[in-house]
Amino acid sequence: MNGIHDMGGMHGMGPIVREEHEPVFHHEWERRAFAITMAAGFLGAWNIDMSRYARERMPAAEYLAASYYEKWLWGLELLLLEHGLLTRQEIESGRARGRSAALRVLQAADVGKVLLKGGPARLPDEVPPRFKAGARVVARNINPTGHTRLPRYARGKRGVIARDHGVFIFADASALGQGPKPQHLYSVRFSGRELWGAQAPERDAVYLDLWDDHLDPA
Amino acid sequence: MASDHHDYDHEEGSPLPEIDLRVRALESLLVEKGLVEPAALNALIDTYETKVGPRNGARVVARAWLDPAYKTRLLQDATKAVAEFGYMGRQGEEMVVLENTPTVHNMVVCTLCSCYPWPVLGLPPVWYKSAPYRSRAVIDPRGVLREFGLALPEEVEVRVWDSTSEVRYLVLPERPPGTEGLSEEELAALVTRDSMIGVTKVRAPAAGGRR
Numbered sequence: 001m002n003g004i005h006d007m008g009g010m011h012g013m014g015p016i017v018r019e020e021h022e023p024v025f026h027h028e029w030e031r032r033a034f035a036i037t038m039a040a041g042f043l044g045a046w047n048i049d050m051s052r053y054a055r056e057r058m059p060a061a062e063y064l065a066a067s068y069y070e071k072w073l074w075g076l077e078l079l080l081l082e083h084g085l086l087t088r089q090e091i092e093s094g095r096a097r098g099r100s101a102a103l104r105v106l107q108a109a110d111v112g113k114v115l116l117k118g119g120p121a122r123l124p125d126e127v128p129p130r131f132k133a134g135a136r137v138v139a140r141n142i143n144p145t146g147h148t149r150l151p152r153y154a155r156g157k158r159g160v161i162a163r164d165h166g167v168f169i170f171a172d173a174s175a176l177g178q179g180p181k182p183q184h185l186y187s188v189r190f191s192g193r194e195l196w197g198a199q200a201p202e203r204d205a206v207y208l209d210l211w212d213d214h215l216d217p218a
Numbered sequence: 219m220a221s222d223h224h225d226y227d228h229e230e231g232s233p234l235p236e237i238d239l240r241v242r243a244l245e246s247l248l249v250e251k252g253l254v255e256p257a258a259l260n261a262l263i264d265t266y267e268t269k270v271g272p273r274n275g276a277r278v279v280a281r282a283w284l285d286p287a288y289k290t291r292l293l294q295d296a297t298k299a300v301a302e303f304g305y306m307g308r309q310g311e312e313m314v315v316l317e318n319t320p321t322v323h324n325m326v327v328c329t330l331c332s333c334y335p336w337p338v339l340g341l342p343p344v345w346y347k348s349a350p351y352r353s354r355a356v357i358d359p360r361g362v363l364r365e366f367g368l369a370l371p372e373e374v375e376v377r378v379w380d381s382t383s384e385v386r387y388l389v390l391p392e393r394p395p396g397t398e399g400l401s402e403e404e405l406a407a408l409v410t411r412d413s414m415i416g417v418t419k420v421r422a423p424a425a426g427g428r429r
């Protein structure tokens with residue numbers, strides 16, 4: 001979707017504000033929001049692409065005003081509602097109506113193990129690549145209302161395949177519950193001049209990870 | 219609650235006290251429903267607050283500076299080489315390491331969300347997740363680097379890596395001069411989080427390194 005989250009290349013967002021000796025969390029509620037989001041993710045009701053798509057659907061004005069973990073919380077509530085794990089009434093009243101049907105619930109003793117295992121997005125290398133390193137490509141001009149990992153600033157731009165990462169889950173499909181749609185993922189080099197015009201320094205470049213379905217031969 | 223007095227409440231949005239109540243209410247609801255286990259929540263928080271952080275990445279960098287064979291493995295298959303330290307998994311399932319040199323400077327961003335290599339750097343700082351960094355890193359990387367105090371000569375090629383997939387990027391910064399003879403541990407102590415995101419360089423030890 002052409003949402004506010006897709007902000008690469010925008011102006012007017014202000015200076016970068018850094019904090020010396022920044023703590024991992026600034027408030028107790030951030031710790032809790034982080035942990036319940038992670039733990040709920042391990043229920044397996046949704047995948048990481050669905051999580052990102054949920055946060056992207058926060059209304060644009062709210063998104064810009066929200067801190068990182070406020071966005072997480074907003075996305076978590078949406079996912080819990082959409083997947084039928086909580087009802088609006090339960091969230092508003094704060095009272096549970098019965099317990100949920102059996103799902104694998106993350107136990108403290110398993111936390112270390114599941115974090116080390118992670119959620120690999122790499123798939124068996126059983127799909128041929130459409131492009132080889134060095135191939136000239138053009139990013140498709142797509143404007144889906146669903147989820148995409150092809151940012152607006154690269155659409156329609158010409159680049160070169162820098163490396164083939166192998167076969168991966170296609171995030172755009174996975175976020176919509178359409179399955180992994182296995183395909184090659186590439187690191188694609190776009191020159192700064194191609195993306196931003198003559199103002200960009202001649203040598204500079206931006207590399208994006210893009211899938212076969214994002215690219216055409218140039 | 220101390221939250222009323224913290225300046226950073228005003229930096230990025232303004233978390234109201236309600237947010238605290240909302241999170242608590244949701245957490246107790248999830249516990250009551252049997253969807254989350256309170257002890258697991260504490261273990262998750264403890265992991266990222268006390269165990270996983272940029273010291274992990276710093277050890278990887280220091281090893282690569284000292285051991286050419288390790289550096290070769292790291293640049294060829296970072297996922298495996300980083301796993302030699304036991305760093306792997308969540309948000310670092312697929313790692314690529316980018317080497318900074320006198321002629322190429324790499325920096326990492328995630329314009330679409332806030333993707334970041336957790337096993338080696340921990341959770342990202344607020345600025346990395348903020349709209350100013352996410353919007354400008356790709357269109358004006360040199361301006362962003364200057365804001366971090368790094369002015370690069372025109373001859374240096376700046377490469378910005380937008381983390382648009384599950385591949386996670388770690389920058390291998392240049393080893394600063396004057397660090398000959400330092401141990402792996404001493405070198406690791408010099409390596410900053412920001413240098414591994416690629417927005418700064420590693421500085422030589424202040425108290426005059428060995429020559």
